[in-house]
Amino acid sequence: MQQLRLTRTRRAALIGLAGALAVSLSACAESKRDEAGGGGSGGTMVFGNTGNPKMFDPIFNDEGETFRITRQMLDTLIQNKPGTAELAPSLATKWTPSNDGKTWTFDLKQGVKFSDGTAFDAKAVCFNFDRWYNMKGATAQSQMIYYGDVFEGFAHNEGTTKGEPVYKSCEAKDDHTAVLNLNRAKGAFPAAFTLPSFAIQSPTALQKYNADKVTGSGTSITYPEYGYKHPTGTGPFKFESWDQGNGQITLVRNDTSTMPQPAKLDKLVFKVIPDENARKQALKAGDINGYDFPAPSDYGLLRNDGEQVLIRPSFNVLYLGINQAGPNGAKLQDPRVRQALAYGINREQFVRSKLAEGSEVATEFVPKAISGYTDDVTKYPYDPTKAKQLLKDAGAEGMTLKFYYPTEVTRPYMPNPADTYTAISEDLKAIGINVQPVAESWNGGYKDDVQQNGKQDIHLLGWTGDYNDAGNFVGTFFGRPKPEFGLTDQNNQGIFKALADADAAPAGDAHTKAYQEANKKIMDYLPAIPIAYPTPAIVVGPKIKGVVASPLTDERFDNVTIG
Known part of the structure; x- marks a missing residue:
């Protein structure tokens, strides 16, 4: 979910004023809610999204506003138990690895149909895996962020992905047994099978609407009609319409769903x-x-008004990125300068004054709930005197840093980017750093500029975990050369290898220990500065029942009633 998701996706531009959008909801939706008042089932739930989705073919997505919607329509083989990051059955009732971790056998749920009426079976599972593996075109491959991260390569690499694929083949042993064969073990499995990008979609619909015909490049990418009008899965809801001009997406109950049953809501x-x-x-x-990411300062007011503020367990990290290849890269390559920045930020005060109840100071880039977290890392407590001395020793007193931060966005790890920037920049100024602020719209090029173009010296970003594996955090950040941090094959001090070794270790004690060792190495080197483990919330009205706050922002609305 989520540097939110910190990668290369681009969402459609928002049209119209926010205030107009807030009050332009349909009277039909309101009347449906009222009708539902007695019995609790039926009716329409309206949820306030923070931004437009990209489109609805999840293999080309990597951000939360889209996944919130696709999760209601499209199911994965494995899902997360509501309210946790624990694994639970979904389209697969059972998953079994071979001893060497190179084969996964999925026992599939029977009697399931896609919303177009076609059957879900092992052939459909293999069709989807083969579709991803055989995807053609540099543009299409470049947009398959999670596939590239997890499976590391295609049948024929045409984009930026250059690795040898993890995926080998998929066999439909019978209608209800799919066998996935890998070229090598992957420690991210089975948790990574919960990723919304790996939802199983109708082969018939994918072929009918030419779902793979992705064209263009850069900011001018065109996706086929399938992703905008015909997403077809097995979930409790199915797609009805997307009014892009008014920013409204409507789903209706999928009466054919057995996952685990049709939704209780009508819409x-x-x-x-x-x-x-x-x-x-x-x-x-x-x-x-309801809506997501209420401001922490509003929690009390919302509760006093009778609203339900549901706090999620922390499953994310906010960090200050450091670009060793940026305008001041030569100075930032000096570890003393990076350490000075870390010692100079009063993270305790920031967490107390700016973040929600339950948030904590981050000591590394993996939250405490993730297997691979270790308390045995180098720590950088607030010490402005030490920070000034380190800058002096490095000859970096009075240096100017171009500090990028996003606007027009609210993220789970960063409820108010401007406030976050202000707090951190004031701390840096206090140790003698000159700060040059650069505010840029989240959907107006911010992520590209800091992640791909490397225009910044330092920047604000974060990550909400997609699945319970340390590699989803530190592997995503520091597992390969990235313009965001200026890490290269030459200057990463063994971090790339440590993360690759951890990723290749099958799930279990060896996998956990390998990531703990990698986390120690990362915090010694300090390629960026972890700031906080925030606890974001979701808020719903007093009549809404059945919403369970998820650490992965994986709230499902199939069990929601209004009464």
Whole structure:
């Protein structure tokens, strides 16, 4: 879910004013909610999204606003138990690895159909895996972020992915048994099978609507009609419409679903309201039934108004990125300078004053809930005197750093980017750093500039975990050369190898210990500075029942009632 997701996706531009969006919800939705008041089932739930989705073919997505919607329509082989990062059955009732971790056998749920009426079976599972592996075109491959991260290569690499593929083949042993063969073990499995990008979709619909015809490049990428109008899965809801001009996506109950049963709601509407305050006012007015990422300062007020503020367990990290290949790369390559920045930030005060209840100071890039976390890492407590001395020793007193931070966005790890920037920049100024601020819209090029173009010296980003594996955090950040940090094959001090070794270790004690050792190496080298483990919330109205807050922002609405 999620540097949110910190990668190369681009979402459609928002149209219209946030305030207008907040109050332009349909009267039909409101009347449906009222009708549901007695019995609890039926009706329409309207949820306030923070931004527009990209489109609805999840293999080309890597960000939360899209995944929130696709999770309601499309199922994966394995899912997470509600409210946790624990694994639970979904389309697969059982998953069994071979001793060497190179083969995974999935026993599939029987009697399941896609929303187009076609059968879900082992052939459909293998069709999807083969589709991803055989994807053609540099543009299409470049947009398959999670496939590239997890499976590391295609049948024919045409984009930036250059690795030898993890995937080898898929065999439909019978209608209800799919066997996945790998070229090598992957410690991220089985947890990575929960990724929304790996949802199983109808082969018939994918072929009918030419789902693989991705064209263009850069900011001018065109996706086929399938992703905008015909996403077809086995989930409790199915796609009805997307009014892009008004930022409204409408799903309806999928009466053919057995996953685990049809939804209780008649309709589920997602309304794009970019401004957090406008979302709050829409909830108070009864125009929406819930929204994500309320400001921590509003928790008490919302509760006093009778709203339900559901706190998620922390499964994310906020960090200050350091670009060793940026405008001041030569100075930032000196470990004393990076250490000075870490000692100079008062993270305890920031967490207390700016973040929600339950948030903690981050000591590494892996949250405590993740297997691979270790307390035995080098720590950098607030010590401005030591920071000034390190800058002096490095000859970097009075240096100017170009500090990028995003606007027009609320992230689980960063509820208010401007406040976060202000707090950290004031700390840096206090140790003698000159800060040159660069504010840039999240959907207006921010992620490209800091992740791909490397224009910054330092920047704010973070990550919400997609699945319970340390590699999803540190492997995503530091596992290979990235312009975001200026890490190269030459200067990473063994971090790449340590993470590759950990990733290749099958799940278990060896896998955990390997990541703990990698985390120690990362915090010694300090390619960036972990700031906090925030605890984001989701808020719903007093009549909404059945929403379970998820650490992965993986809330499902199939069991929701309004009463």
